[in-house]
Amino acid sequence: SQQGEEDPQAxxxxxxxxxxxxxxxxxxxxxxxxxxxxxxxGLVHLILIRSNEREKHSGRLRVTLDTSKKSSSLLITxxxxxxxxxxxCATDNSGGSNYKLTFGKGTLLTVNP
Amino acid sequence: ETGVTxxxxxxxxxMTNKKSLKCEQHLGHNAMYWYKQSAKKxxxxxxxxxxxxxxxxxxxxxxxxxxxxxxxxxxxxxxxxQPEDSALYLCASSQDRASGRARRFFxxxxxxxxx
Numbered sequence: 253s254q255q256g257e258e259d260p261q262a263x264x265x266x267x268x269x270x271x272x273x274x275x276x277x278x279x280x281x282x283x284x285x286x287x288x289x290x291x292x293x294g295l296v297h298l299i300l301i302r303s304n305e306r307e308k309h310s311g312r313l314r315v316t317l318d319t320s321k322k323s324s325s326l327l328i329t330x331x332x333x334x335x336x337x338x339x340x341c342a343t344d345n346s347g348g349s350n351y352k353l354t355f356g357k358g359t360l361l362t363v364n365p
Numbered sequence: 366e367t368g369v370t371x372x373x374x375x376x377x378x379x380m381t382n383k384k385s386l387k388c389e390q391h392l393g394h395n396a397m398y399w400y401k402q403s404a405k406k407x408x409x410x411x412x413x414x415x416x417x418x419x420x421x422x423x424x425x426x427x428x429x430x431x432x433x434x435x436x437x438x439x440x441x442x443x444x445x446x447q448p449e450d451s452a453l454y455l456c457a458s459s460q461d462r463a464s465g466r467a468r469r470f471f472x473x474x475x476x477x478x479x480x
Contacts, residue, residue: 254456294471
């Protein structure tokens with residue numbers, strides 16, 4: 253199976269609520285990235301967290317990384333209808349020697365107004 | 366939108382047609398990538414160019430042929446495709462040399478339908 257797997261596959265919340273998405277992976281990583289994709293469009297980079305970091309913030313986004321559990325979470329606080337999108341985690345487990353950034357299947361987040 | 370553009374945005378082609386997808390990045394990056402996104406499947410890496418040299422061909426069928434004439438442009442030439450090749454084709458770029466560590470900047474994609 254692929255390196256990064258997001259959970260849940262789909263999440264529906266009300267505007268103003270927080271949304272939490274999880275990503276699990278199998279092998280050691282150098283970094284983990286989160287991307288957002290609006291329907292039928294390209295992916296947009298959100299946050300990169302390195303293997304020696306435990307938490308990063310960017311505006312309403314908070315990413316945590318637990319390398320002992322091989323998992324990461326993306327928290328979106330005070331969600332808005334515009335946050336409706338698919339969210340993907342991507343892992344670099346290459347040691348920097350190849351080019352792959354392995355993406356999961358994504359979590360579809362729906363924020364209802 | 367990012368500084369990566371793709372044309373056309375939508376393409377419908379028959380199995381015997383030949384067409385090309387174009388990608389252009391305006392970010393001064395040195396690496397470019399082609400990805401295929403099919404429904405309910407993870408993003409699949411197809412080709413990687415680093416400093417205009419192809420560095421990875423991820424077991425892609427020969428009916429897909431990439432071309433990178435310079436660091437700003439990337440093409441994907443298509444011929445005798447199959448219906449299962451219908452997907453969203455995404456181009457991306459990254460700064461410096463191609464690397465798994467690098468943040469990807471994606472274009473909006475070309476929605477391809479093969480009849």
